Amino acid sequence: MRFIADTMLGKLSRWLRLMGYDVDYKNDFEDDEIIANATERTILTRDLALFKRAESEGLSALLIRKTDLKEQLLQLKEEMGIELQDTPEFSRCPLCNGEIEKIEKEKVRDEVPPKVFENSEFWICKNCQKIYWEGGHWKNIRERVKDVQNPKR
Numbered sequence: 001m002r003f004i005a006d007t008m009l010g011k012l013s014r015w016l017r018l019m020g021y022d023v024d025y026k027n028d029f030e031d032d033e034i035i036a037n038a039t040e041r042t043i044l045t046r047d048l049a050l051f052k053r054a055e056s057e058g059l060s061a062l063l064i065r066k067t068d069l070k071e072q073l074l075q076l077k078e079e080m081g082i083e084l085q086d087t088p089e090f091s092r093c094p095l096c097n098g099e100i101e102k103i104e105k106e107k108v109r110d111e112v113p114p115k116v117f118e119n120s121e122f123w124i125c126k127n128c129q130k131i132y133w134e135g136g137h138w139k140n141i142r143e144r145v146k147d148v149q150n151p152k153r
Contacts, residue, residue: 001082004038006031008046009064012072017097018141020090021082024097035059042080073148086145089123091132098127 004024005013013025023044024037031050034043035057043054043061054061062079064072076082085091091100100123108122108131120133 001080002041003044004034004041005029006034006043006045006047006050009044009072011069012044012064014094015069015073015141015144016076016082017092017094019082019085019145020092022092022097044076070144070148073144077148084145084148086138086142087134091123093125093128093130093132095130096125096128098125100125100132103131 002022002024003013003016005016007027007029010025010027013023016023022041024041031047031053034045034050035054038054038059038061041060043050043059044064045051045054045061046064046067048063051061051063062076064075066072066075073084077084089102092098093100103122103124105117105120105122108124109117111131112120112122112133116133116135120135123132124130125132
């Protein structure tokens, strides 16, 4: 499943990328640009006018009703059937949307802190070359995913 998100959904876009979804997002997208690039993507928007325009043009679109990230993820899970992945090997680069791949530790020795190097596996974005590892933030990601998978409303 591939998405294109409006400028109001930057945080959701980063989280979807972390969960492995291809999300086209820029913080300066214009509505015309979103419509033009949505032919093989589902538009995610908080903008009712953009949502209605997309529908009238026969494009796949979802109006995100809430501002809370948990509620947004829950809506996507319930209405689009997305799976919530919580491990780095499924991720895309949250910055540029590039695919990430595992990289040998020795290749990043001089690029990461020594303490991190000793206790981690590493991934690199094929596009922007940013290096990732499973740091403490993944605990927060797993907690958020668990919270969305087992919502207490």
